[in-house]
Amino acid sequence: MKTWQGISEFAAVAELHSFTAAAHQLGLSVAQVSRNIAALEQRLQMQLLYRSTRSVSLTEEGKLYLPHCQHLVASLRDADQAIQQRTQQPQGLIRITAPVYYGERFIAPLLNDFLQVYADCRLDLQLTNEQVDLIEGSYDVAIRLGQLGNPRLRARKLGSRRHFVVGSPAYFSQFGCPQNIDDLDEHRCFTGTVKQWRFQVDGKLETVRPESYLHCNNGLALRDAAIKGLGLAMLPDYYVTESLENGQLEEVLADFRQPDDGIWALYPENRQVIPKVRVLLDYLSEKLILEK
The missing domain is CATH 1.10.10.10 (Winged helix-like DNA-binding domain superfamily/Winged helix DNA-binding domain)
Structure with missing residues (x-):
């Protein structure tokens, strides 16, 4: 039949x-x-x-x-x-947006490597911490960090990031170390783009909105302030890993550390991902995992 x-x-x-x-x-x-x-x-x-x-x-x-x-x-x-x-060679222009610091440190170098492998592709990378509209801006991909919330977009997880509450040995020598999240009321805390700090307490997420001793929307500035002993910062791993390893910073409240959140590639909702974007996402996912 x-x-x-x-x-x-x-x-x-x-x-x-x-x-x-x-x-x-x-x-x-x-x-x-x-x-x-x-x-x-x-x-x-x-x-x-x-x-x-x-x-x-x-x-x-x-x-x-x-x-x-x-x-x-x-x-x-x-x-x-x-x-x-599956057999088409990726080619043509790919427009991408990514956060400034993460884009500079991780995404841009990987994209430069990508161009060496796929010479028929061209890239337009815009680094901004603003949540630009992919549809209106005609972007193929947006790299986003943390929590997602746009139902018009598809998401692919490329990796994860971990947050640390950190301060300098000099600060802890002067002010002591917080032993639980309630102790933060007695400490100088920094806030950035996100003014709330999340913790995991007895298996449940709790949110704390510390009084801001220093507020800045730049992670490097907050890290510098923490290294100089001005207070405590909550920052992702890619800002503080080196400083933790060399002793400039120390982690506190590790037992209450929030679950790792995501590093995402967002792209417009289509039935099929076009070859150049699919190959790029595969490339970024593989390389970011290897860098962990």
Whole structure:
């Protein structure tokens, strides 16, 4: 039984309201389109189209059947496209946005390496800490850190990051170390773009909004202030790992450290990711994991 016979032809005729236009779109003769739809109606034992010399319209059964056929045709087209893309060489312009510091330190060097491998690609990288609109800005990919919230975008996790509450040995010598999150009320705390600090207490997330001794929307500035003994900062690993290793900073409240959050690639909602973007995401994911 030729289960698929007539499906594409019926969907095309229903959408274009013309056997001639459907035949042209499908690369078939009008007679062949008509025969295949007739065979479909015969198999279903019901009429799907009203035909006249001037017009084509759907029967009630045709209206019910059409969305299912359109879904099948679209799925088949996506399957064909997906398998074809596996052999396509990525090429053309890719527009990317990323946070400033993370972009400078990690993303930009990897993109430069990517261009050495895929010479037919071109890149437009915009570094900004603003949450730019991918659709309006015509971006292919946005690198985002932490919590996500845009339902219009698809997300792929590229890695993770860990937050530390840190201070200098000189600060702890003068002011002591906080033993629990309630002790933060007695300490000088810095705040950045996010003014709330998250902790995990007895398996549950708790949020603290410390009084800001120093506020700055730049992580490097907050790290410098912490190294100089001015107070405590909560910063991601890529700001403080080296300073923790060389003793400039020390971690406190490690038992209450919040769960690691994500490093994400966001891209517009499409049925299939175009080859150049898919290859780029694969590349970034592999390299960022290796750097951990």
